[in-house]
Amino acid sequence: MEFSQAIQRCKRGDPAAQKHLFNLYAEPMFLLCRRYVRNREDAEERMLNGFLRFFRTIARFRDEGQGTAAPWLRRIMINECLMFLRSSRQLSIVPADGGQELPIDEDILSSMQAGELYALILDLPPGYRTVFNLYVLDGLSHPEIACALGISEGTSRSQLRKARSWLQRMVLRNETVRRTPQIPPR
Amino acid sequence: MTSHPHSDKLLRNKIARFEATSPAGLDKARAWESLRPRLRRRRPLLRYAAAALLLLAAGMAHFRRPGAPPAQAPAAANFPVHARPPARDVAGDQPLAVTQRTPSLARTRPAAARSSGNTPPKKKAEAVVKESQAVLAGQLPENEPKAGEDGGQNPAGAPPPTAPEATPAPRRLPVVRLHELPGAAGAPATPAAEGLRIRLPGGEGQPAVASSGPAGPLIHLPLNAKP
Numbered sequence: 503m504e505f506s507q508a509i510q511r512c513k514r515g516d517p518a519a520q521k522h523l524f525n526l527y528a529e530p531m532f533l534l535c536r537r538y539v540r541n542r543e544d545a546e547e548r549m550l551n552g553f554l555r556f557f558r559t560i561a562r563f564r565d566e567g568q569g570t571a572a573p574w575l576r577r578i579m580i581n582e583c584l585m586f587l588r589s590s591r592q593l594s595i596v597p598a599d600g601g602q603e604l605p606i607d608e609d610i611l612s613s614m615q616a617g618e619l620y621a622l623i624l625d626l627p628p629g630y631r632t633v634f635n636l637y638v639l640d641g642l643s644h645p646e647i648a649c650a651l652g653i654s655e656g657t658s659r660s661q662l663r664k665a666r667s668w669l670q671r672m673v674l675r676n677e678t679v680r681r682t683p684q685i686p687p688r
Numbered sequence: 689m690t691s692h693p694h695s696d697k698l699l700r701n702k703i704a705r706f707e708a709t710s711p712a713g714l715d716k717a718r719a720w721e722s723l724r725p726r727l728r729r730r731r732p733l734l735r736y737a738a739a740a741l742l743l744l745a746a747g748m749a750h751f752r753r754p755g756a757p758p759a760q761a762p763a764a765a766n767f768p769v770h771a772r773p774p775a776r777d778v779a780g781d782q783p784l785a786v787t788q789r790t791p792s793l794a795r796t797r798p799a800a801a802r803s804s805g806n807t808p809p810k811k812k813a814e815a816v817v818k819e820s821q822a823v824l825a826g827q828l829p830e831n832e833p834k835a836g837e838d839g840g841q842n843p844a845g846a847p848p849p850t851a852p853e854a855t856p857a858p859r860r861l862p863v864v865r866l867h868e869l870p871g872a873a874g875a876p877a878t879p880a881a882e883g884l885r886i887r888l889p890g891g892e893g894q895p896a897v898a899s900s901g902p903a904g905p906l907i908h909l910p911l912n913a914k915p
Binding site for chain 2: 517520521524525528529530532533534536537546549550553554557558607608611612614616617619620623638639641
């Protein structure tokens with residue numbers, strides 16, 4: 503089934519087209535939700551809620567090709583995750599100053615596997631992780647993040663700074679462990 | 689704060705590629721089966737809104753009488769005095785009768801002097817009520833001198849005319865419009881400190897409609913009362 507055809511049929515409520523789109527986007531959206539909501543079951547529930555909202559509001563979507571539906575769906579998923587984090591009070595962001603920002607070494611980043619980086623991001627504390635995800639990986643600006651999370655722009659910047667520092671330390675530690683020669687057991 | 693566009697872009701590309709291509713270990717068939725019934729279900733809010741609209745429509749159809757005007761004019765008391773339409777009584781064809789007192793005298797004179805002649809105030813009030821009943825019954829002309837107000841020529845002790853049997857009528861409150869009251873046209877009715885005493889006759893052969901009795905009440909309308 504062609505993508506634009508699937509969108510048109512979804513607008514008419516065709517279950518086969520809905521299943522087609524679900525199968526196409528379920529795994530990427532699940533991984534996206536896990537970046538925000540670390541718990542696997544919670545992330546799956548957010549993904550399902552996001553698809554539910556997507557199919558209910560798809561009549562308002564103006565089909566301009568496959569490249570336009572995916573960002574819209576991603577934004578729906580991100581909003582679902584943010585609503586969940588706010589309602590479950592997992593998102594406790596304490597405004598704090600200070601903290602020296604360490605630039606992440608690009609060479610180390612290039613050498614790392616994407617899965618390793620993904621796992622490191624999941625290990626960030628929820629506040630740092632949310633701001634880092636929104637700014638670095640999903641491209642929101644600080645005013646947008648401040649509006650979405652109900653914090654000030656300064657808090658958003660400081661959370662991002664701390665997240666970078668944290669991630670840099672983790673990347674360096676990971677690199678150190680990887681380069682340490684393994685001592686064979688006697 | 690320094691920005692790191694290169695490292696950010698590198699990180700973004702890596703993560704985006706990872707999310708697009710890596711298996712997430714998600715059981716898509718099971719997830720779809722849990723999503724499918726929720727897609728069929730209608731929103732409860734829409735159902736509640738539809739039910740509320742139906743109830744509202746049914747209620748409006750029930751309470752609206754056939755042939756009734758769509759809306760009533762607001763109460764006359766809410767109009768400013770100069771803007772009120774002509775007054776009509778219950779039957780709609782008789783102007784309302786009114787007796788008007790000089791307010792400054794009523795306020796400044798003592799109680800004994802306020803009642804004209806030697807008539808005690810209580811007796812005078814009873815006479816006024818009886819007289820108004822007689823007017824309502826059509827036994828006295830409306831502009832005849834009132835008891836106790838004509839220097840004692842028609843004392844309050846005279847036997848009052850009896851009111852006719854009141855036939856039950858629909859309880860509709862009359863609309864009182866001040867600028868149409870007799871004695872008040874063209875000039876300020878009374879100084880603001882006093883007010884008007886208004887007799888509210890019913891229509892011809894109709895009892896008065898206020899709750900104070902079949903003969904109709906004497907209503908005191910203080911003009912300085914705020915709406």
